[in-house]
Amino acid sequence: MEELFLKLLEYYGIDEQKYDFLTRPLSFNDVPNPYLFNGMDKAVEIVKKAIDNHQKIMIYGDYDCDGVMSTSIIYQLLKSQGADVGYYVPSRYIDGYGLNIDRAKQIVEKGYKLLITVDNGITAFDSIDYCKNNGMNVIIIDHHQPSDTLPSADSIIHPQVSNFSKIATSAGFCCFMFSYAFLKEVDPYFLTLGAISIISDMMPLVEFNRDAVRLASENYTEEKYYALDLLKEGDEFNYMSIGMRISPKINAVGRLLKTTKINHLITFLTSDDKKTILEIYKNIEQINENRKYLSKNAEINIDDEDLQKPGIVKVFDIEEGLIGIIANRLLNDYKRPVIVFTYDCKDETILKGSCRAGEGFNIVKCFEQLKDLIINAGGHAFAGGVSIKKDNLNEFSEQFFKQCSLHPIVETIEKNIEINIQDVNLSTYRLINTFSPFGEEWKQPLLKICDIKTSSLTFSKTNEHILTNLGQNAKLVGFNFKRTDIQSNEYIDVYGNMNYYIYRGYGNVQFLLKKYKPSLKK
16 A cells, blocks of 8 residues: 555655645634635625615525525525525526626615625626616625626625635635634535535635535534435535535536526525425436436537537537536547537527637637627636627637637646556555545546456446446446447456445445556557
């Protein structure tokens, strides 16, 4: 194990001193001072004053997991303080992203005096101006790319705008930090929701992001948070269950639900009534199963003409909530920037698209170059959303391809650590897991096992998945690897990650196959 430990240190480019720091015991005292956010004191003061004056407060969120976690944190916080508070999570299909002018007018008409936007607002100039001009105070808690100018809000809590850190983080983490400033103590549940948002929005798992996920995982108490227990389906609460169980289910609701019933997610995460929580969970499960079915059965046709271009632009007649999933799949398959469009459900002359890219191609900067052809756009360096007129598709595509040629994705060679097949065991998993949590900018180590005799592998009944027992509660598992393809080679080298799965109360270590290559062994 000492040899593997040294290989892991080399893999991550750290020494034992840095390892000791990364794995040190954590307490809530390790959470950064929330007043390192410029404007935090003013935001707290505004909210406390609104509560003291019995003013109506509106929280305006977003339909992805980060937005749902953010809304839940601020709503439950203010409700616990006796505030007259409401919330609204917009529908992707009815409202689109962010605070639109129609919703701003409704908020004013209903007599709200304080608006708090979470996971949106940093570019909602017109809507926020409208609220301000009608006597409202406005606080923005967001993490998206700001413009050169900022909205006329009374206070903005944003990792970069507020000079908290150059490291990106989620809106949910920012909301947790607001709760910390407001309460003057760490609320474990708000920390947990913030940690979920860090993983779900694929924020870099370094420094305070990493510590937040560790703290939430280490302090999670089974049967304390009924809604989260349901979402994780018996798995441990950690980066894996967040990424594989919790966030996909929350995101599925925002992707597919075409009504405003997405707001039930806030009830799900803030209610104490187990019956209500269970009823909403059953609906979440049904929507998530539908998401899996639609994603799997979506017809995605990529031809040779598409592959001769430096990027991929495709229009599919599919649910708007699926275009991000499809774009991500195409990026992984073809390693080039991708935009997948579908028709706007309210106006078929408009195309709504989801863009995905990798290192070397910045989506936000690309959209800036194409702004004359764009109705609206936003996002991060590697993921974004965009709307254009259908009539501009050809010109937009040509300009997009030009940007792809100028800024191609840089393929990085994945490092790996070679192990023996006998090393697929609980001791090895536990050692590797001391380097966790894994995620963006701190990837799970890629492991390599050489010279596996393909005739020794066992497959599923359909011969499409590798399901090989290695003994001692260990398995070699590979999904969508056909027997005929694998066994055209006598020996293969396999690459993958080691994980621990609990099924029906029994745990086993799995080497999850990501790819393989023919072995050099004769």
